[in-house]
Structures are given as C-alpha cells and as structure tokens.
Amino acid sequence: MANRILYDHVGVYSKLTNAYCLVAIDASENFYSAYEAELADVIPVVKTSIAGTSIIGRLCAGNKNGLLLPYNTTDQGCLQHLKHSLLCSAKSQLLTGETEEIIADVLGVEVFRHTISDKMLVGSYCVLSNRGALAHPHTSIKAMDEFATLLQVPVSAGTVNRGSEVTGAGLTVNDWTAFCGWDTTATELYVIEAAFQLKQAQPGAFMDVMRKSLIESYV
Template identity: 45%
Template sequence: MSTEQSGELEQTEPEVVATRNYTSTWEKNRWWYIARFSKDYKYFYGHTGGLSAQAFRTRRAHDGYVWETKRKWTQALRTSIDNSDDVGAFLNLTNSYLLVCDEEESDNFCKVAQDDLPDIPVVKTSLAGCRVIGRMCVGNKNGLIVPETTSDIELQHLKRELPDSVEVRTLEDRLSALGNVIVCNDHVALVHPDLDKESEEIVADTLKVEVFRHLIANNSLVGSYCVMNNNGGLVHIDASKTELEDLSSLLQLQLIAGTVNGGNKTVASGLVANDCIAYAGMKTTGKEFLTIETALHFPIHKCS
C-alpha cells in the first residue's frame, strides 16, 4: 500500500474519544449481542450496521436501532475529565443543561456527552476564570446561580447558550463555593446552616425550590456530601439510618448512603446526575454503580 493510500485511510478512520470500562458483567454480555448483530448485518447488507468495540466503549452509535437499545443500559457511566476522576468538580448536570469546564482537554467528553444528552445543551464555560465550575455554581432546570466574581463575559455567554427558561443569577456570600454548600433538584434544596438569609431567598427564588438548612453526617458542606435528582439521592456513607429517614421525610425523597471512586465519601466530587443519566469517575466500582442506580432511580425508558 502506498503512503498516499495509507494517509487516506488514516483520515477516514473515526476519531477516538474518551473510553470507559464496562460497568458490569451484564453490560459486557450486552456487547456480545451487539457484536453478533453487527456481524450478521454485514453478512446480509455488506456493511456493519452495529458498533465496533471502540465505538461501544465510547458510546458513539452508528445505527439508530442500537442507539435506542443502548440508551436503556447506559444510565450510570464511567468517565473522566482531563484524566481526573473528580468529575463533579468540572461538571454541573441538570435536566435542562450540562455545564463543562472550559478546557481543551474536555472537548472529547463534550462530544460523548452530546450523544448521551441530545435534547439539552452542553455548554463549555469557566466561572471567575476557574475551571472547577461544579464546585462554584448550583442549578436545576429552572435556574443557575453563580458566584458574584463571575465576569460579565462569562455571564453573557451563559445567558446566550442556556435555554430561555433558565434564569442565571449571581450570588454574593462569604460561602462562595456554592456547589459545596447547596444541593438541589427541581423541587427542594439543602443548604449550609450558616448561609445568609438573603442568599437563601435568592436560592428559593431563582431555582423555584423549597429550602431547608441541614447537616449530612454532621457535615455542613451538604453540596459535597449529597447528589440528588427528582427520583432519589446518594449521600455520605456515614449518615445513620435515623438521619437518612429524617432527611428522606424532610425532602420527600428516598436517600441511600454510598461512596464513589472506590470508597470516596465526598460523593459530589465524583458524581453528577439528572433524572436520566449519571456520570461517575473511572475508579467507581460495579458495586458503587449498583448503589448509584438504586439511589437515583433512573427510568427504564429514554428520557426526553
């Protein structure tokens, strides 16, 4: 084969994006069925209608049938941002949008996420020039609250890229790492007991939620030790059974204690989720994934 022909082949080869491991033996077995389907399809139609192994692991679909089928299996996924398992530091995922840190290394993840979340915008941004946006802001389908130090250019970018129904608002508070001190879904929010009263009102107003001041396992950084969607939540592993029952009753939401990334108790550092899908760090074990999916109660059908 000539160098020119070789070059043409290299150009047509699909781009390789961030890979992940199988989250369970069950998922690995599903790959066998897809591989067999692809082989039979090629025999009858002359081309592969399914997925390559690489495409399966990167969740890039080449066939609508496989995409719709695969969506039912891949509700909690392993991923990384810039080779870091602390995905919660670099992402903010809601039912209306996904914010991703504005780094060149996050481009591959954005491509994968846009396939996983075709109905909501994936927006790259920074906040106050920082990349740890997941710890600096808090939001849900109704709004997004960012620190007062966010620049005008960043605010304009967010307002332009996010849906019109999402209100973007700044908040000035001495507890400036908002993602560490507030956790919410589309209906309720838990906040740090020392959050200013005015800040609490802004949270309730912007996110259209009922706000409660509380601790989790005697920790005031509720945003670091809880991840919730509208179906359930995962909290610090040291939360007692009584505390879980009290919190579940208060929020009208079933909460389960667990960890991420192979035993990390700071669950929000390695996990983000909405009602349809969750992203966790690459070190998250199969047992932890089982707890995550049980806690967040993903629907069997594809979310719109």
C-alpha cells in the same frame, strides 16, 4: 443509566441538570465528548468557566429554572453566554443571611439548612435529583429517613471512585442519567443506579414535561 468517564472528579468540572449540562471550558476533549455523546440530542452541553476557573461544578447550583453563580462572577460576557445558551436566568449572588431566600428565588425550590453526617459542605457529601439522593456513607438510617421526609425522595448512602466519601466531587446526575469517575466500582454503580432509579428513567418523558412547562410559562 450511569456512565463512567475516564476521570475521577466529574462533579468538580461539570454541572448536570434536566435542562442543560455545563462542562469546564478547558476540560479535555474526551471529557467533553463523553457528555456530548450521551446528552447532545436532548439538552445543550455548554463549555464555560465560572469566575475565571474550571471548577464549575463546585461553583454553581442550577436546575431548569435558573443557575446560581458566585458573587465574583463579574464577566458579563460569561453571564450573557450562559443565559443565551441555557435559556434560563443566570444570576451572580453574594450569599448572606438571606441565603435561603436567594436560592429559593433563583431556583424555585424549597430550601432547608442541614448537615450531612455532621459535615457542613452538603453539596460535596450529597448528590440530589428529583428521583433520589446519595449521601455520605456514614449517614445514619435515622438521618436518611429525616432527609427523605424533607426532600420527598428516597435517600441512600454510598460512595464513588472506589470508596470516596465525597460523592459530589465524583458524581453528577439528573433525572435520567448520571456520570461518575472511572474508578467507580461495579457495586458503587449498582447503588447509584438504584438510588436515582436510573434503569427505569427515559429522557423523552422528562423532556415532554419540561417543554410543556416552558410553553405554559410563555403563554
């Protein structure tokens, strides 16, 4: 299901994956509690800062395999805290001409260079999970078909927070739940839940698969 939080820019101050959730260390207690109430029984919810700032959702990329941080994340205490809390690799990287290789190595995924509706900030204008993607509302049907072929998941176009095109700032998702800004309308919620197939999703099934994967990786 999709959860509304009494805040608009949830994707700026949090990062949600199937294995963990990061929340800005100086976020309000109500903001943190909204995540903890939904997720604490399933995955760790960790308060942190990245590179000394609270805009953690815009400064990292992560999944169950690892977490990619900006090169100026030099606080070793922060890095060790994240590695210990998340039980995954947390790496600080300067993205250069080998950007694709770095991302593929840390996150264990295929990487493609693309734009979203002619916009370069793909993380701001598209939100992605293993079950679907929500792109900029002006993304053409042809482009969505191309994305769906690349990503191997259904791609929809939509908005958050009563018409905001910056979906990555107002929405964060994993394979069974989503959090969006309080101003997100009922129609936008419907599109989000359909795009990421959230009504059919249950965390238990995903966690069983993840636990099996972790066990196999240590055997």
